[in-house]
Amino acid sequence: MKLPFASFILTLALLGTAAVQAAEPTGQAAVAEINTVCPVSGKPANKKITLAYEGRSYAFASKAYRTQWQAARESSLYHRLGGLPAMDAAVEAFYVKVLADKRINHFFEDINMAKQRRKQKEFLAAAFGGPIAWTGKDMRKAHSNLPGLNDTHFNAVAENLQTTLEDLKIKKELIAEVMAIAGSVKNDVLNRPKDAK
Numbered sequence: 608m609k610l611p612f613a614s615f616i617l618t619l620a621l622l623g624t625a626a627v628q629a630a631e632p633t634g635q636a637a638v639a640e641i642n643t644v645c646p647v648s649g650k651p652a653n654k655k656i657t658l659a660y661e662g663r664s665y666a667f668a669s670k671a672y673r674t675q676w677q678a679a680r681e682s683s684l685y686h687r688l689g690g691l692p693a694m695d696a697a698v699e700a701f702y703v704k705v706l707a708d709k710r711i712n713h714f715f716e717d718i719n720m721a722k723q724r725r726k727q728k729e730f731l732a733a734a735f736g737g738p739i740a741w742t743g744k745d746m747r748k749a750h751s752n753l754p755g756l757n758d759t760h761f762n763a764v765a766e767n768l769q770t771t772l773e774d775l776k777i778k779k780e781l782i783a784e785v786m787a788i789a790g791s792v793k794n795d796v797l798n799r800p801k802d803a804k
């Protein structure tokens with residue numbers, strides 16, 4: 608449906624912060640230029656050996672590295688979950704649940720949620736084998752200024768993630784893979800020794 612320009616501006620004004628938050632770029636859009644380093648080998652990328660993936664071009668040092676990268680993407684949990692659109696939908700729905708959850712929503716009171724959603728999409732995409740490596744804070748640093756953060760809070764976040772994926776009708780086996788990855792960062796998020804139980 609096309610809106611006249613004036614209605615569009617009025618809608619934006621009415622939406623206020625929500626409109627500003629929606630304008631936050633996704634990780635993929637923010638990285639528009641082609642890579643100069645091969646993502647497989649770390650060697651200089653050859654701009655003639657490229658592959659398009661989710662609307663973006665990636666360059667590789669050799670055709671063999673390109674084949675290897677493509678195979679890794681196609682077998683990744685990220686791809687099997689549905690790639691970028693699935694990650695977007697899941698993280699949006701996840702934070703609706705988190706912000707409505709009285710056990711944990713106080714942690715997000717002063718947080719820029721548009722930025723948080725973008726970072727979470729980027730982090731999870733990378734953790735599930737998506738095309739772009741995570742370059743944000745490590746999980747210990749990211750959660751080091753959250754006084755009182757404990758198991759109960761972590762489990763509440765995990766529960767919200769699981770029910771989000773169930774709501775989205777993701778297959779049980781895939782949900783199990785996601786939850787295993789989420790569980791693997793628990794000690795980091797809670798700033799405990801790596802081998803704490």
Ligand code: HEM
Nearest residue numbers: 711714715718726727730743744749760761764789792796
């Ligand atoms: C599977 C578990 C979790 C994952 C994968 C995760 C992931 C992340 C990521 C990617 C960031 C952004 C890091 C950056 O700025 O570069 C972040 C920040 C944050 N996380 Fe988590 N998180 C998890 C658990 C939790 C829990 C249990 C809480 C609290 C209930 C929490 C609260 C926060 C808050 C408040 C921030 C923003 C910190 C700030 O900007 O100062 N997270 N998290």
